[in-house]
Amino acid sequence: MTTTAADATTAPAEYQPLARRASAFHDFATIASRSIRGIFREPEFFIPAFIVPVFFFAVNVGALQDFAQQSGAVVDFKAFQLPVAIIFAVTDIQSGYFDRLLLTPIRRPMLLLGLMAADIVSIVMLTIPVLILGLLLGVSFQTGILGMVVFIMYGAFWGLAFAGFPYAIALKTGNPAAVNSSFILFFPFAFLTTSFLPKEALTGWLSTVATYNPVTYVLEGLRSLISDGWEWDMLARGMALVSNPCNEKRDQTH
16 A cells, blocks of 8 residues: 555656647648638738729829830730739738747748748739729730739739748748838839830930849739730740849849
């Protein structure tokens, strides 16, 4: 009896964890599904993001269409401006929600991939109404319905690349102020390009900046789907330069 009691008091109980750590795929699926559901639950964030590209498209066409087409710089200004509206259809991350997620025991790569998957859904949802608006106003695609699908996915790829910079900064610094400031650094790239006129009509420093700006070649790829047909070299160059902007500098120096 004494020996048995002593063994019971001295033998430590084996540690049993309360829960096993979830798999990487589970982390990804949880973040992605929760972020996607948040898109529909918080229309106050989605609606302004939809209004911005529609606003720029309507204002630019209304103010500059006659001038651009009469000058001969652009044949169809509505078709020329539709990709510009897609460029602006990029949502930002909600820093408060992202900061809270950083405190959770979730693998950082899966956190990033889950949020980026939700970004793709958001950008596609923003791109489709803008595309429909362009079709209603008379824009036609030389590449047909398949070209429209590629147009949407191409825009989603741009949005993913654009949103990736703030995510990377957030994961590196964990500082909301740094994340908010990052948009100030990258947003001008959407204007210092061929947003209003083709590159051949640009002069001076703006022409030089547009040459090295990756957004120029994203617009070039999007516009080729509308006006030129399947120009694979334009599509490939736009995607390559978004993936690695330094390629353009090397191409220009050689």
